Amino acid sequence: MAATSSSDDSTRRILAAVRAIPRGQVAGYGEVARLAGLPGRARLAARVLAANEDPALPWHRVLRADGRIAFPEGSPGWREQCRRLSAEGVRVENGRVRRARGPADLDAAIWGPDSA
DNA sequence: GCGCTGACGCGAT
DNA sequence: CATCGCGCCAGCG
16 A cells, blocks of 8 residues: 655645635634644644645645735745735735734634624 | 755743 | 744745
8 A cells, every 4th residue: 555654744734724715714834734633743834835836726825924925025026925815805015914804803813804 | 865945933141 | 002032933045
């Protein structure tokens, strides 16, 4: 039988987690890794996205924990992601994702503009 | 076999 | 709010 490589399996789960992100919403690399069952593997999630070739994958919904785009500002990827996010209704300012509402939502959901 | 780098995260300053 | 440093894992020279 095919020896299932853990690496491939992890990659698969991470991709699934990214695809699970609803349109108009965003998640962090660590968050995605966590949902994939791989807590602490944020870097792995980033690597998976970097190697990903699926055009249907909403990779642009994945940001850093700070809410900033992971790509260097001005980079093609940075620009693409910024553009896609704004196209989905996500407020992006200066490479920084602007979630709606004030600090009240902070405890309810770190990521989620209107989970209420 | 070893060391560096990287689409990261978080605490501390 | 910005910056620095350390930790973690995986691919590459």
